[in-house]
Amino acid sequence: MERDATVQGAAAALASLPLMGPRRLRAVVDAWGFTEGWARVAAGEARSHPHVAEAMGNDAGELARRWAAAARGVDSEEVARTHREAGVEILVHGGDRFPPALADDLEPPVVLFARGDLRALDGPRVGIVGTRRATAGGRQTATELGRDLARAGVRVVSGLALGIDGAAHRGALHAGSGDDGRPGGPVVGVVGTGLDVVYPRRHADLWREVGERGLLLGEVPLGGAPTRWRFPARNRLIAALSDVLVVVESHERGGALHTVEEAQRRDVAVMAVPGSVRVGSCQGTNRLLVEGATPALSAADVLTALDLSSCDRLPLDVPVVADPPSRPAPRSATDPGPRRASPPVAAVLEPGDADLLAHLGGEPVPLDRLAVRAGIDLGELSLRLARLELAGRVVRHGSAVEEVS
Structure with missing residues (x-):
């Protein structure tokens, strides 16, 4: 895929259009790519692809006219130059410098704008x-x-x-x-x-x-x-x-x-x-x-x-x-x-921590119910349970807690 100023400028120009959110931008780029997508939108042809029309919603006709009007007279390469002179890097999805953590995301952004060090x-x-x-x-x-x-x-x-x-x-x-x-x-x-x-x-x-x-x-x-x-x-x-x-x-x-x-x-x-x-x-x-x-x-x-x-x-x-x-x-x-099992480590229990064990009764108890039984608020309960968990005295099961036998 091209990754020159033309592509970067087209990506930035598309992203600047009114109501051009990530979903609509993705539909345009998936349909035509960056440069052709910009040309189609600027010519008022955004609705010509069914997937783009679907992403545009019920007011697709009016939105297509707004996009074409906003694109009139815009030079996409000049857009790229403006960003470059401002110290802003344009990163297109699929480009070599696009962040890997976002490239493989469930909803990867089509284009990113970056200032600073990608490292x-x-x-x-x-x-x-x-x-x-x-x-x-x-x-x-x-x-x-x-x-x-x-x-x-x-x-x-x-x-x-x-x-x-x-x-x-x-x-x-x-x-x-x-x-x-x-x-x-x-x-x-x-x-x-x-x-x-x-x-x-x-x-x-x-x-x-x-x-x-x-x-x-x-x-x-x-x-x-x-x-x-x-x-x-x-x-x-x-x-x-x-x-x-x-x-x-x-x-x-x-x-x-x-x-x-x-x-x-x-x-x-x-x-x-x-x-x-x-x-x-x-x-x-x-x-x-x-x-x-x-x-x-x-x-x-x-x-x-x-x-x-x-x-x-x-x-x-x-x-x-x-x-x-x-x-x-x-x-x-x-x-x-979260999502990792670690062996119990030394923990300093405070007065009242061990008293919670009397309210567990040998089976998992939801945290909100345990707070009522112990007569303390959820913040204090979480602090006490964290110390007990570190000491190996209790184990969490989602939103419930159980004493370790």
Whole structure:
């Protein structure tokens, strides 16, 4: 397949058309390829292929006219040159530099726009996501997770949004600013706008730093404004790029939980930070724990899920998760991690941990029922169960737990 400026420009020009989402763009390219697809659309012939017409929906005629009008006078090679001069690389699916993690995805993007170093995608990658309306404790947790994972050489992937996303990126970027001088790892920011359209605007400095020290990546060409429908598409890229996805804080609905759904579709391990049931921004994460997500009490837990627990760049006995003042900070622990079996390791139990065993009764008990029996909230229950699991006293079965006999 051609991968010159003509193809790149056609891909970018197609992606810039109004309401040209990933599904419609895929239909056009599958039908005709990049250069012919651009020519057909510019000539008002988008409906001439049945698969493209189907992707365009009920208003295909009006949409075809809008596309043709928007394409009028646009030189696709000039589009490619504009991106190149702005320091933005156009990556077409099937090209040599297209990220392998996305090339083989369930819904691979047709074209990507990148600013920075693609080597930021090399090595283990952890997605850290959560609500924009995070608590101070949640932001601190995200910062410390990002920092310590980056110190361990993990690539932190997030969406550069307010709240949890931005905190995780800042932690990773500033990982080398401590007294020990250990460098951080590259970060990956996945965005839903053109790489020249900073959103949110207050993250302008963060965008610049991510592009300079890591990688900015998205499906939207230069000039693409923030549009609501683009962000679910962005979330699937975060999930696809993640070896493990960590949710720090989430309400019962929101973009973070959509990213979880995309991760589950791809068999990506999902972890969640426990929180108080009295805090609205912890309701979604606590529900994930009830449904079987693995508690993330520290960066060490995440490294174990990545099979990096032997990494010597992060002492595994250093707790990194900062909890809200309303509940005690957990002692550090190394969780067995999702989808992997590990032998029990030494764990320090706290008063009340072993009392949970009396409520199990020798059979698997759902977490929400166990919380009622024990008279504690789901956040505290998850912390206690994590320590018991590390001590080899209990075992998780999805959203239930059972005492080890």
